[in-house]
Amino acid sequence: MVKIEESKNLGSAVLFGNIAIFIVAIISSLFFSLLLSFTSLQEASLQHVITAVSFIALFAGGFIAGGKGKQKGWLLGGITGLLYSLIIFLFQYLGHDRLFDMEQIIYHTCYILICMMGGILGVNVKGKSS
Template sequence: MIEAKKIGGAVLYGTLTIFLIAVVASVVFSLMLRFTELTEGSISLFVTIMSFLALFIGGFMSGGKGKIKGWMLGGSTGLIYTIIVFLFQYLGYDSLFSMEQMVYHGCYILTAMMGGILGVNLSGGPSSKT
């Protein structure tokens, strides 16, 4: 019971981190598009890089907070993010994921898993107090 609560809290923490980074990056990119001569096409690579970085950091935070099973914590964090984005797109825009989006989200989940593994390993792994 305690471990499930710890895992759930870690995944929630990582998912909130991802969305916080996404909101901040969206504001920065929208301001850049509004007040400079940049176009959406010219910053698409930076948006993609920022997306992967946000998922990695979210997985890292999740793994660091949970301190166990980094692959599972990171993967769950990426999966929750993907489900939320899918539900938003499906319920809000009545559109399913395209094949390209499925590939991106599969890579997002793998990136979050790598972040979770690294987060557990850099946080010192399981604590001896458990």
């Protein structure tokens, strides 16, 4: 019975982490699209900023997952990042009939790693305050 509750807790932590990632992604996408529409900025000039916001969103998602799970932060962060990458891959493959190219594979590997780091930090920060 303990294993079922533990897996539900880990599953909800991963779910909350991914929800946080997608909320930040949606808000930042709206902000950047409005910025690009109503100013003379070009997308190429914001590429590094958009990448940084993506990494921050995944770190925050891993942090939230680790904080909610309260244990195994590297695993929670890794699963959160992996689920995020899987959702993006499925959207791209099923919606646009394209696989990841090498650049995207590198980005998503880094996303998973940064999400793992967020999960580790989330467990450690939440564990000390409890």
